Amino acid sequence: MAGVVHVKEKTSWKPVEFSRFVDSKGDFDGLISFEELTDYEIVKGEVKVDVEGKPRKKSTEKKVKKSGKVIKTGAQANQQIDDLNETVEEKSDLEKEQDQLKKKKKKEKMKRKIQELKNKRKLRKEKQENEPKQKKVKLEQPESSEDEAEDDDATKGMERWKGLHVPEEVLRALRDAGFRAPTSIQAQVLPSAIRDQMDIVGAAETGSGKTLAFGIPLLHFILEEKRKENDPQSMDEMESDSGNETGNADVEDIDASADQEKEEESNEMDETNSDMEEESEDDEDNGEAEEKEDEQSEDESDDGENSDEENVGELQEDGTGCVAVVKDADFSWMEGLTPAPMMPGAPMLPRATRTHPRALILEPTRELAIQVKNHLVAAAKYTDIKVAVIVGGLSMEKQRRVLKKCPDIIVATPGRLWELIQEGETCLHEVEKTRLLVVDEADRMIEKGHFDELARLLEKMKRDSTKEIRHTFVFSATLTLIHTGPQRVMKKRKKKMDEKTKLGYLMRKMGLKPKPKIDIYLYYFLRQYPGRTLVFANSKDCIRRLVSVFTILQCRPLPLHADMHQRQRLKNLDKFTANPNGLLLASDVAARGLDIPNVEHVIHYQVPQTVENYVHRSGRTARAMKEGLNEDLPMFPVEQTILSELKRRVNMVRQIETQEYRFNKKKRQNDWFIKSAEEAGVEIDDAGLLDDLGDDDEQQRHRQHLRQMKHELSLLLGQPLAPQSTYTKYPTRTGKLVTPQNTERSVDALAQLKKNKKVEKQATSEVEQTTNSSEQTTVSRSQKRRQLRREKWKKRKEEPQKTE
């Protein structure tokens, strides 16, 4: 018999008076207390559990309702206790059963869910399969199918944009505008900017389509950013799909109101923008006045002109070499920051909390700003991207209202923008965190004294305290400075700026460093084409930097420059010769005339300053007709996947190297200062005289941080570059050195030349011997030479006969 005690939920045990048991003869040793339960029921018989998991009683079971004391004296009590024991056992059985039931229930639920998912997937598949048919049907009914047909045609006739990574929505807009093919600058810029996420410095003539060359990448990145922001929402929706319909309705409501809000905003923005256009037309005179003002300020600021001359000089030394598009310009303010790809992984801010636009375009005049805005609005017409114009001479109030909505893209002239930044507009509060920056018509923007605000703005942009990476586009119609400035100032210019210098000047002003990411290409080359490699650079400093970068990259470079002791130089040369994969980093002076055997690659890290140097450098390879290749970086084919993997490594190395360099430089300076002060018997009581390296703890932390970074890097360096990396000796399609067709003949010629030399030497010694033996015969020097020549000729004539 099985019995179950059902205890009512809020039953409590009651203490039993002990006096009742005092007369009985039972042994109560160790008894602490008695308690009684009054409200319970005992169910006898087999326990059945219903599907819901609740215990269910058989209809035949006898239901005994008790209301009284549990513990009774004598046989009755014992019977009760036995019953209780049984019920306890029964209870654990029941628990087991309940557990099993729970599991079963869970399993069934899962099965149901899986089935639901399968059904959904099946439905989706069926829908996809049927879609083309449905569309065909719809196309036959034009009145209801216009949109769908348009969608279908989004890329029709736009094949020439293929491979340029233009977002679908933008492509539709381009098709509407009738832009069937990209212009040259667009074709050059788009893949580098979008796919490779490079910074761009572009120069192309007016009307060449520069606006879309930077506009399309901006739209691409913003769309990507927005999609990422919307992802969590769509995930929520998916979750609420599985049951919470009310939740869905709420979401829909919110979306609808948001959409409405967006529409209102859009109207207001468009209204304001068109207002601006009208006002701007009336304002042309103002524009001229502004330009005059600018000229005046140019006059006033002519004091600073000389300092810029100095900069220009420096830049000339650096050499920039930009023709149309400079990919991957380096930023001085990025040094020491984590150069991760800009978009992926970066935290996204929703509109309400954004304190900066997603993109900022700076234009020199209000007319250009409005023109660019119009271009972008047209290109973004199938997106929800909002573009606003902030220019001088127009109502500040309206512009403030526009900024309150925090547009995605702001096209601005620096003056008004700076004013609003200073006012503390929320949307511009952290303008330095803007991830997309365009400086259009940059040559006009940087004219001396033309835009003080631009300088301040760029200064602020440089002071980005976060580790977010900016994607920058610097565009210019021409590298000729349009406003050359007042005569008086121009006379002061000692040097006439050529295009290269202007670009350098421009990049310096923008905070751009004319340092192409050539290290990556060099690393790429070294990794992909093993062999003894000699790299030439123009300066000792450059070699020192390369040595530290490639040492961290575990390439074991050997320096060779004029500042080294001769013994060290020879030692490095020996090491280089002994290692079939040796890497020698040399300056022209140090390597001139050196006969280094078996050098497979000579790389011109920097273009040699003279033709002679080029010849000398190149002569280090393929000596004595050995195989060898001469490379100008980065003029060889690169595999993008490998290159981007290497970029991660090189960027990490740069961070380590920069931090190490800065720290060591400060330390060296401090040490020198302290030592000099000691020698001079001067006490340094002002700690401010020394560079701030932090206290001991901070220095310790800095070292620890560097060690950590190096450790991470070494782990990264240990990983394979690509699953099937193939290594060849030379960067050619076959991996072999493709030599000119006449190489064979030149080898023969060289061999012949060598033989001739040998013969000549032999003949000389023979003649000398003859001369010495006939002491009486005095032979003049000319006679001797003639005799030599005769001998040589004779031997050469004999040579072919011998080989025959």
Ligand SMILES: Nc1ncnc2c1ncn2[C@@H]1O[C@H](COP(=O)(O)OP(=O)(O)OP(=O)(O)O)[C@@H](O)[C@H]1O
């Ligand atoms: N791919 C294209 N196909 C046809 N027309 C284009 C294309 N891209 C741009 N355009 C048009 O060419 C004209 C010039 O473009 P845009 O204003 O971008 O040139 P720009 O180089 O910026 O000139 P500017 O230096 O004067 O500002 C515009 O009218 C633009 O609509």
